[in-house]
Amino acid sequence: MPSLRDVANKANVPILSAYQVLSNTAPVEPQTRQAVIDAAEQLNYRLNVTIRDVADQAHVSIATVSYVLNNTVPVSAATRERVLDAVAALGYRPNITARNLKASETRMIGYAWHDVPPGQMNTVLDRFIYCMALAAESYGYHVLTFTQPTENVVQTYEELISINRVDGFVISNTGLNDERIRRLMEMGVPFAAFGRANDEWDFPYVDVDGRQGIKTAVEHLLAQGHRRIGVLAWPEGSLSGDARLEGYLDALETAGIKPEPDWIVRTQNAVHDGWQAAQRLMSARKPPTAVVCVSDMIAIGAMGYIESAGLRAGVDVAITGFDDLPLSEHLRPPLTSLRQPIELLARQVIDLLIAEIAQRRLPEHQILLAPTLIVRASSSQPLHC
Amino acid sequence: MPSLRDVANKANVPILSAYQVLSNTAPVEPQTRQAVIDAAEQLNYRLNVTIRDVADQAHVSIATVSYVLNNTVPVSAATRERVLDAVAALGYRPNITARNLKASETRMIGYAWHDVPPGQMNTVLDRFIYCMALAAESYGYHVLTFTQPTENVVQTYEELISINRVDGFVISNTGLNDERIRRLMEMGVPFAAFGRANDEWDFPYVDVDGRQGIKTAVEHLLAQGHRRIGVLAWPEGSLSGDARLEGYLDALETAGIKPEPDWIVRTQNAVHDGWQAAQRLMSARKPPTAVVCVSDMIAIGAMGYIESAGLRAGVDVAITGFDDLPLSEHLRPPLTSLRQPIELLARQVIDLLIAEIAQRRLPEHQILLAPTLIVRASSSQPLHC
DNA sequence: ATGAAAGCGCTAACAC
DNA sequence: GTGTTAGCGCTTTCAT
Numbered sequence A, B: 001m002p003s004l005r006d007v008a009n010k011a012n013v014p015i016l017s018a019y020q021v022l023s024n025t026a027p028v029e030p031q032t033r034q035a036v037i038d039a040a041e042q043l044n045y046r047l048n049v050t051i052r053d054v055a056d057q058a059h060v061s062i063a064t065v066s067y068v069l070n071n072t073v074p075v076s077a078a079t080r081e082r083v084l085d086a087v088a089a090l091g092y093r094p095n096i097t098a099r100n101l102k103a104s105e106t107r108m109i110g111y112a113w114h115d116v117p118p119g120q121m122n123t124v125l126d127r128f129i130y131c132m133a134l135a136a137e138s139y140g141y142h143v144l145t146f147t148q149p150t151e152n153v154v155q156t157y158e159e160l161i162s163i164n165r166v167d168g169f170v171i172s173n174t175g176l177n178d179e180r181i182r183r184l185m186e187m188g189v190p191f192a193a194f195g196r197a198n199d200e201w202d203f204p205y206v207d208v209d210g211r212q213g214i215k216t217a218v219e220h221l222l223a224q225g226h227r228r229i230g231v232l233a234w235p236e237g238s239l240s241g242d243a244r245l246e247g248y249l250d251a252l253e254t255a256g257i258k259p260e261p262d263w264i265v266r267t268q269n270a271v272h273d274g275w276q277a278a279q280r281l282m283s284a285r286k287p288p289t290a291v292v293c294v295s296d297m298i299a300i301g302a303m304g305y306i307e308s309a310g311l312r313a314g315v316d317v318a319i320t321g322f323d324d325l326p327l328s329e330h331l332r333p334p335l336t337s338l339r340q341p342i343e344l345l346a347r348q349v350i351d352l353l354i355a356e357i358a359q360r361r362l363p364e365h366q367i368l369l370a371p372t373l374i375v376r377a378s379s380s381q382p383l384h385c
Numbered sequence C: 001a002t003g004a005a006a007g008c009g010c011t012a013a014c015a016c
Numbered sequence D: 001g002t003g004t005t006a007g008c009g010c011t012t013t014c015a016t
Helices: A004-011 A015-023 A030-043 A051-058 A062-070 A077-090 A096-103 A123-138 A153-162 A179-187 A210-223 A239-254 A271-282 A296-308 A342-357 B004-011 B015-023 B030-043 B051-058 B062-070 B077-090 B096-103 B123-138 B153-162 B179-187 B210-223 B239-254 B271-282 B296-308 B342-357
Strands: A108-113 A142-147 A168-172 A191-194 A205-208 A229-233 A264-266 A290-293 A318-320 A337-339 A366-369 A372-374 B108-113 B142-147 B168-172 B191-194 B205-208 B229-233 B264-266 B290-293 B318-320 B337-339 B366-369 B372-374
Touching (some): A004 A015, A004 A030, A004 A051, A015 A030, A015 A051, A015 A077, A051 A062, A062 A077, A108 A123, A123 A142, A123 A168, A123 A342, A123 B108, A142 A153, A153 A179, A168 A179, A179 A191, A205 A342, A210 A229, A210 A239, A210 A290, A210 A318, A210 A372, A229 A296, A264 A271, A271 A290, A271 A296, A290 A296, B004 B015, B004 B051, B015 B030, B051 B062, B051 B077, B062 B077, B108 B123, B123 B142, B123 B168, B123 B342, B153 B179, B168 B179, B168 B342, B210 B239, B210 B318, B210 B337, B229 B239, B229 B271, B264 B271, B271 B290, B271 B296, B290 B296, B296 B318, B342 B366
Parallel strands (some): A108 A142, A108 A168, A191 A205, A229 A264, B108 B142, B108 B168, B229 B264, B229 B290
Antiparallel strands (some): A142 B142, A337 A372, B337 B372
């Protein structure tokens, strides 16, 4: 493979001129220009400045260029300047692939992009990825998003590691005995999770304190005078779902209230599920005056049912959600919800992962962040009797 | 850096045994096991099977291993089998970084993850990325998602190319004279766009035919007997927005209807914008009986206003959206909308890009796909007078 | 049919 | 302080 110098030699012009012609960064005399273009043509050269070109241009060895760029060995001021000038003049950027091969790293973080089930939305994860990419970039890493099939999940992770595509993973949508976590721990592959798993496993994670969040929501409702408070929860068995339900039970117990069995209704996460669940809930023996929902999607459905039943959401029945979807504040009535500190979560999960990759686990590697209760009209009116 | 063979030699065991101990893939006698672990410890070796290990195990040269794996040179059946056995036994996967360095490619596709403005959602792009990653993987490529700052946009793209992080880009959210497109064309960097730009530029893109889509929606409303049809459109100057508005004008003109000036209201894309825009629209001199919206978000807001004004969406006023958000079918009434063929768009944009990277532009490199009208209760009732 | 060896672009030990 | 050189793990001529 020819280098810039070869082209310059063939055209019998300075390296710099060759670069300027090929990169179109500065005007060059037509004659020189043509010579360079011809030479490049004949050599089949496509502009690609390497450390060798910089060394030639600065009249130093490639090692010296490396020293200057990485600040790894003292270099005399004069040489340093010549090198930096050459770097600037040639627009040189070190080839990451070569650097990575040398260092046996990739500076890539894998993140599995789940197939979004129809009927659900991913607004939270959306923003999470953006913030994660931002945080990663501040460390010189990039995020590789790959697709995770429904079966043979771990195999995809193993593959990505064994071909050296990534240095580690961020995983989300964790389950209690998440096989990915088990396997990655076993293989010693660096990772950090958004979400908890089996309590007996020691691995780095960040998570939203759903229990605390729902507890706060219930306390808010109690403060409005509500005593009959129902909950629309997810089916048993999901970590975050169970934690949220615990928050509900916790708050009521603290308040000395024993919830009726039919105040707790389990449901899926789509809007129409929330609708039906609310219908069941409101036909309880002692219908609740307030409904805590484990997601905004469910809350939207519940509000729909409430209104359709001739009741006024926010007046006759208070409602709260979880996630604070962008549209939630624009609903009628605007929905009280719990906002997750996504930016912070993303930042922290990357911090944890970078530490793992560097083989120095942070002392605080299990981070729980409380969501913020955003009170809106769907719940802010004191209970009227 | 020590190799697996070094460890095996030091422990005085076969290479295979060393691998089995280190990878934990098969039980090994305790004594051997300990010897290997000690050797690895002393050499500070972390399991990493290379082509050299496979060659040693199969008693061939590394070249032969490469021949077999890439099917690039005929190899005798016996040798071939020995190599494949060794590959299987050692769980060997070629190191992508090395392969890429050699080939001067990265097999990475860059995709800029836009900062999602608060109050907006990205459900369409969500699924787009997923499908894009899937298509890319089928070609042996991966998607690198990076963040695109609001200023110095092109610089981010230039950087990624010049450090050899990616082989090309998929760009979305294109503008009329999109600077990224201009610059990438100028630099000869492979890319494909989701969205059109300046008609005078010749570059590969896929796009949704928004004009055709809205036209279909209007024709549907006309078929229900509507004659006073309003439109909630985006502010002037966005390519897709203008195309959608054209579809509206087009359909009405074809039907011989001249729209009143106050039937056309411009608005942003959040739910509450739609609400306010609908308010303005319905206070037109001759209020429309049907409203075409350029997005579901706007349509949701519009439905909210309609209902709050004591009218029944789908009965007194027909509404259609665009995007077919997952929640749209669960609204009351379920929202008629235009569904974009996201899977297909993603697949095609990757096809286009892969061709660009291979330097062979496809003959059909400007692809327009029509969205599908999903008719639901928000518009399916014939106009009553 | 197989192997030796050059080299992709870089870093870092080792010489001087 | 600077240059020479040996790899990182792979593909691919070019011999044999």
